[in-house]
Structure formats: C-alpha cells, structure tokens
Amino acid sequence: MASLNVLGYPMLFSNTPTSKYFIVGASGGKSSIDIHHIFPKNYLSQIGIEDDRERNQIANYTFLDYSTNIDISDNPPSEYVLAYKSRLGVEGYKITCFQNALPENFENLEYHDFLTKRRVLMAELIFRAYRKLSE
Numbered sequence: 219m220a221s222l223n224v225l226g227y228p229m230l231f232s233n234t235p236t237s238k239y240f241i242v243g244a245s246g247g248k249s250s251i252d253i254h255h256i257f258p259k260n261y262l263s264q265i266g267i268e269d270d271r272e273r274n275q276i277a278n279y280t281f282l283d284y285s286t287n288i289d290i291s292d293n294p295p296s297e298y299v300l301a302y303k304s305r306l307g308v309e310g311y312k313i314t315c316f317q318n319a320l321p322e323n324f325e326n327l328e329y330h331d332f333l334t335k336r337r338v339l340m341a342e343l344i345f346r347a348y349r350k351l352s353e
Contacts, residue, residue, distance in 0.1 A: 219281065221347035227317040230256075230280045231302045239281075252287040256280050256320070256336075257329050260292040267329060277336040278329075280318060295325035319343040 222229070222236040229236050229251065239251050255262075255278050262273045282290070290298045303311045315322045319339035324332050 221343045222281075222317070224347040224350055225317070225343075228314075229282055229286075230314060230318045230320070231286050231306070232283055234283070236281065239283075250284060251281050252284055253279055254282045254287045254290065256324070257295060257332065258290070258292040261294045262329065265329070275333055277333045277340060299325035 219236065221227075223240065226235050226237065228234055229239070255273065257273075257278055259270075259273045262268075267273055289301075302314075306314060312322060314320075315324065319336060319342070321327065321332065321335040321339060324336070327335070
C-alpha cells in the first residue's frame with residue numbers, strides 16, 4: 219500500500235490515486251475502500267482450497283473502492299476481469315496490472331502460480347517505490 223502511495227498509482231481498476239483514500243478527512247466508511255481477495259475466498263473454497271491461511275495470502279489481497287468490491291463479489295477472476303478489461307482496453311489493462319503488481323492475464327492462472335508470480339512483482343513494486351524515495 220505504501221508503495222502505491224509513493225508511486226502515485228491507483229487502486230486496481232480505478233483511476234484515482236490510492237493516496238487520495240488515505241488523506242486526513244477522507245471517509246473511512248463503506249463509501250471508501252475495502253481489502254479484497256483477488257481470488258475470492260468463496261471461489262477458492264469451490265475449487266477445493268479450504269485453508270484460510272492459504273486463501274488469505276498477502277499476495278492475494280488488493281485494495282478496491284467499495285463499489286468495485288461489491289461488483290466483483292465472489293466471482294472468479296476469469297469472469298470479473300473480462301468486464302474491467304473491456305472498460306480499460308488492452309493498454310489500460312496492462313498498466314493496471316503493472317501498477318498493482320499483477321501478472322498480465324492473472325485471471326487465467328492457477329491460484330498457486332498466481333501467488334508465486336505476484337510475490338515477485340510485489341517485491342519489484344516495493345523496490346521501485348524505494349528507489350523513488352531514495353532520489
């Protein structure tokens with residue numbers, strides 16, 4: 219989260235910089251943001267991943283604005299990403315994946331492959347923010 223703020227990147231599927239949600243006076247209620255599972259917990263249960271420790275991996279979390287969170291709900295990424303991909307366009311989708319440390323076409327990955335790839339991208343995102351702070 220701190221890296222998204224430092225770099226001025228928006229939350230997933232948003233155009234508003236994440237930092238705007240963390241300023242003094244910003245609403246902390248349901249009209250603002252939620253932590254969301256990229257691969258929703260109920261979806262993971264449906265495919266046989268029952269262990270909360272396995273489902274609640276940091277690499278499976280992202281911040282979303284409340285309405286996007288509700289819209290995505292428990293749908294698998296292979297379903298919900300299609301709608302956002304068509305809204306963003308090919309280049310916009312690539313940018314949002316880059317800015318949110320998501321492998322392109324993450325929606326088609328097996329969950330454990332997704333986690334492995336995202337952890338690397340998250341480390342790269344943190345390092346980009348560190349370099350910016352070090353300038």
